[in-house]
Amino acid sequence: MGALTLARAALLCATLGLFLAPWHGLQDGISEVTAWPGGSAAPLVALLLDGSRWWLWPVALLLALAAPALLRGRAGAGLAWIGAGLVLAVFGAGYAIGLNGLQWGWLAPLLGAPPAQPSLGWGAFLVLAGGIGLFAAGQAARGRFGADAFVAFLVCSCGFLLLLFVFLPLVNMLSAALYEDGRLAPAAFGARLVAPEAWSLACLSTHAGCGVVWNTLLLATLTAVISTLLGLAFALLAVRGGARGKVSAGAFRAMTILPLITPPFVVSLALIVLFGRTGIVTGFMWDWFDIPRSRWIYGLPGVLLAQVLAQAPIAFLLLDGALRAISPSLEEAASTMGARRMRVFCSVTWPLLKPALAASFLLAFVESLADFGNPLVLGGDFDVLSTRIFFAIAGARHDPGRAAALALLLLAITFGAFALQALWLGKRRYTTVTGKGDSGIPAALPAGLKLTCAAVAWPWMIFTAAVYGIILVGGFVHDIGRGDLSFTWRHLGTGFEVGWFDGPAFIGSAWDSLFTTIQVAAISAPLTAGLGILLAWLIARQNFPGRRGLEFMTMLSFAIPGTVVGVSYIMAFNVPPVELTGTALILVICFVFRNLPVGVRGGIAALAQIDKSLDEASATMGGGAFQTLRRVVLPLLRPAIVTALAYSFVTAMTAVSAVIFLVSARHNLATVYIVGRVEAGEMALAIAYSTVLIVIMLVTVLGIEKLVGRARLGRASAAAPPIRAGA
């Protein structure tokens, strides 16, 4: 796409926003549109002509400035300035004049005392999109972004969205660490960062607990190491386990997906039912082996167990994909030259797995840092940063400054982990999928390794099955916490009763939240996957200034604990110019930007294995960036897309901490409802509802996999007759 085409489209879009769409947000819904072109639905041009928004004239003037050259068919570098000016004018005016009139006092001599200005609406949105388009066209005309306007536009709009929905709210929120009682206090900031509650090492010498930073680091490291090893064992068995492995692979996949789709708290509840002081296993051990009943589950061991249950399957999914993508011809070459199976594994397979291992370690590490539900239920006196931050915000002692400082520490740890990963992987190449024919049969596992994997994987399977058995049963018996195991539909009925008053009526108390949850998850999942893969492609395949910055911002929202994201969203988007709280849109946006990193990382990892020569071949044959993306890259990225879709759908249905402040009366979410049930002690209803969620997610994830399809890389399988292997 040329710069001119883009600039013309952008101009058209902005003009539509100027003349047609309502400039301000519609407070009372679509019914207000009837007032068009006056009243609250007036487009900007009407507001300019009647003089009530005279400070927005620069918007119209800038558009008029861009028009003549474009109509004559010339797209110059000056467009970048016009585009930037448009965005700045819209936002500057929006922030300067809010609901209570002038917000920026220093502009008073210029603006006087303007009337209140409500939030930006569709018209403003179109003008902003146009502004970004013009900016990108200007950059492309200047020769940046490989002079490709398509890439330029993608980068600029992604960058804009990330700035608006990730960076700004965060900076806004974290700046609270600098303030004390509303005044700037750098000394308090320093004191908060080095506070003993974070760094104390008292646990080494006395009975007192250690600082939360140490607790968090210990937990995250243990979770990451154990989950990655477990995931590796499962993946090796599933992919390279030979004929028996193939049989069990299906069972693995079915089982490993379960923890992924479980709402938070539920695993913790099941663990308490099993291992609590009056738990089933605990009671059994006491009766049979005289092992005294203790409360060991409350604290590090319990949280670790719950987190590994959740993270090992994710590690499996990542490693499984990477293992499948390793070209068998490399291994074949090694064994042809006489290497033993163990040697092949150590010197070929393992090094090629490095990026995936690092990705899986990092994911588990970061997820553990951000996990909130499990430490909340099982933590006991073992405090981690995420819970500490939550209670600094929502607890009895409200202190946003302390919360912000702790959030900064959490952020620093996360980025430390990313830096270490980059250091370990270095600048080596891990390409294994090339355009060359690479048929071959994957090497079988060395016998000893296979045995070890099986010895680790099977007991873990049984354990997982026990935990999920409890969850399945728990919703359908009277009270599993006290061992009353008589069957009942009561809990399910409370939540999901359906009546008949002139048509089906959903009486159960859980229906509202369930419908909203499904809607929000279904909308945000494709958006997340699309945007994530797009960003991955930009970051991995395009070279442009600010690439690192873009990558950094995509990872940022993942590193922030959900609670901080939630509160920062309310603070940033409750007042004009961008007013979103109380809508379903803010939930969708929150999920998209929170889950984005999974799509991006998955995409980058997959792209790292697809040789660039494929892109180059497409370019040589005259394909533009858009064609290459659609015809070559996207089809090869199918597995990554499936993962991103499934993951974002599932997390949108199971996230708690980020949305607990964002749900509103009209748009409540299932998890927030479940947390409420847990708080009220109604474990059975919570578990019953979770079972319903699990079933829905299972159906959806399998459906997505079926619809989008598994990747076929034209590889032979061991079972296929050799004659077809080369075909």
Place this chain on the structure above:
Amino acid sequence: MPTPRRLLATGFAVTLTALLPAAASAQGNLTVYCSVQEEWCRPMMQAFERATGVRVAMTRKSSGETMTQIRAEAANPRGDVWWGGTGDPHMQAAEENLTVEYRSPRMSELHPWATRQAEQARFRTIGIYAGALGYSYNTTELTRRRIAAPTCWADLAKPEFRGEIQVADPNTSGTAYTMLATLLQVMGEEPAFDFLKAMHRNVNQYTRSGAAPARAAATGETLVGITFLHDAVTQKIAGAPVEIVAPCEGTGYEIGSMSIIRGARNMENAQRFYDWALSAEAQAIAGQANSFQLPSNRNAPIPPQAPRFENIRLIDYDFARWGSAAERTRVITRWEREVRAGAR
């Protein structure tokens, strides 16, 4: 490829419908932040909708979370009424000017403890129910251990309860702070801290939520859980083997409150709800919803299972002093330093 495109179009249509707010009803709307259990929130709102025709949108969150939300939304409030939840955050909201003064015509029907709290908050909040503090113990575990049943606060410091007591953390829970303030008022500051230090050795966990110890005692995860008595009653009614104790030295109580949020968009309906929620028939819903607090309206029926204030030695709880932010910070900081940091 027609299929993805059609999918995309459908998705877009769904997006649009999801984002459009529903049309307003004739009687107007009301947004309520509810901080008691869902079980009680829901029938309350349904009853109000039936009585007035106003469409209620209700969000249930703990009082701490609601307080955070109201603070964050202060510049552009979304809620109209904050109904339920322990009194301290309501007092704090009044102190921070987040709620508005309103004198209901039904004020005269209320118990004196409710009106006194309203006076202390300059009528920015009002009591809707009260619940006494105490503890519950698991009878099965008690007989198994052959420990004499506890009846007083002082019993909880005895060595036989080592590792058997659960109580919430005052940093995170209003219930636990009520306990601190109660003990300080019952025993006097120094003896109270001595007692807390002694009891600290018996505590197996400082939970984050105030009601959690009642649940833990019900399932036997702990022997004794210190909570508000009505939380323990809920467990007992559900069939848990627990016995409920109102300590012999006397005990404090909470006043569950209601406030109108400053800048409420539906002020008229908010006041309508406020008046209605103070009526005897509205407060009668509590008992049907398994909530066993004492209603603040003198004419409201008291649920038969509710722990009656007549049978409990209640102290004259000074909400003004112990509810203030400065005193709260001082007490919690001292507890943190002298009690929590100690060895167990």
